[in-house]
Amino acid sequence: MKNQLISIVLPVFNEEAGIQATIDTLLNYIEQQEESYELIFVDDGSKDKSVAIINQAIAQHSNIKLVEFSRNFGHQLAITAGLEYTKGDAVVVMDADLQDPPEVIPQMIEKWHEGYEIVYGKRMQRDGETFFKKFTAKMFYRTFRKLATIDMPLDTGDFRLMDRKAVNQLMKLHEQDPFVRGQVTWIGFRQTSVKYHRQERIAGETKYPLSKMVKLALDGITSFSMKPLQVVNIFSILPLASGVFSLGYLIVTSNYSLASVGVTILLFTLGLLMLSIGILGSYLGRVLDQVNNRPRYIVSKTEGFEARNKGIHDFSARQINN
Structure with missing residues (x-):
């Protein structure tokens, strides 16, 4: 376990108000764990001081890294880019607002050690969200399950742990508008869940207004259902x-x-x-x-990486760094 590396991917978009608290919380969590960790923040075209705060942390901690987009390409592509840059034996995807509590990660790792290649967080309670958002999310997952050709688990987001071989297979998919949680279900492998209490945002406002929720729903349905x-x-x-x-x-x-x-x-x-x-x-x-066949995203800059990761599949990531 001590020799295992866990990568944590965190998409970031205008999280200036809470990103320092997220960094401090994750660093405190890492210090108490046996495994080694790397934190990979993916900035999705933030206009505030999020990047500056992350860069300050990178100067002090070698296990913090940053992938910076040239503009806003969207949450799902930020997750995809982050996965491309990981090198861990397992990869955890979580939001940068601490709604996904780090305390759940050891439970995911335990399931991973039991032989599961994918362990997703199943939300039993969602604090700080309106009735409308909870209702529409509930309806979407149930509608999607009726329409789609895959059996995506109910009430799950992108908070999950994936084994390296699952990540490698996921990186072979090159959809322009990826629906990551659907793709993760589609690739198969042994999957299970851990239940958790989704917390309220520590600061700032949600970056998923109704328009983005509708687009995500349409991308999901049109990706996996005829x-x-x-x-x-x-x-x-x-x-x-x-x-x-x-x-x-x-x-x-x-x-x-x-x-x-x-x-x-x-x-x-x-x-x-x-x-x-x-x-x-x-x-x-x-x-x-x-x-x-345009690049799905363009990386303008990376910080904290000692050398270019091997095995990068995405054309845009290779192109901007050559």
Whole structure:
């Protein structure tokens, strides 16, 4: 155990108010553990002093490292980039606001030593979040489970531990808009959970407003389910069936004017067409992103790394450092 290295990946976006407390808490946690640790912060285009605070910590602690994006690319890509830079025997992903308590990590490591390659945190309680956010999150996980082709566990976020071989397989996936928790489920391996109490943010505000929550949900569903397309195909039959039925009814009874029935069918048909186009557009948008083959993110600078990690798979990470 003493020879094992645990990497902790922490995405950061405008966390100036609480990032020092996070660093101090994690350093205090590390001092009490038998394993060796590295802390890899990934700055996702912060506009505040988050990077400066992390750099001050790097100057004092050799196990703290920073990957700095050239701009904001998103939370899921920040996690992906952090994983690319790790070299630990196991990797823990957690938020930088201490809502994911470090005290849970030893439980994850214990499960890892039992032979599980992936150990995810299952949230039993969520403090400091509105009823709306809790309700929508609950509905998303249950809807996703009904639609998706993978059996993603309920009420889990990105807080988890992954064995090195699981991380290596995850890095072979190159989706432009990754849904990491779905990808982790998809790659398989032996997976289990540890239950924990998700705490309130120590400072600052959530970096996941409604718009980002909706995008994450759409990315997840369109990444792992074709059922929305199938539903559209089924519903596309309704306008035609309604039109045939209404026409037959008019011919037999003559109780309704052709104009009123025509307008009703037209509006109904247009509504379904707009819904269909929207869903198709979501899938085609993902295809376009893949075809464009742009780098998923650009790393402008790294700090604290003695040498470039071997085995980096992402093109953008290689390109910016060459």
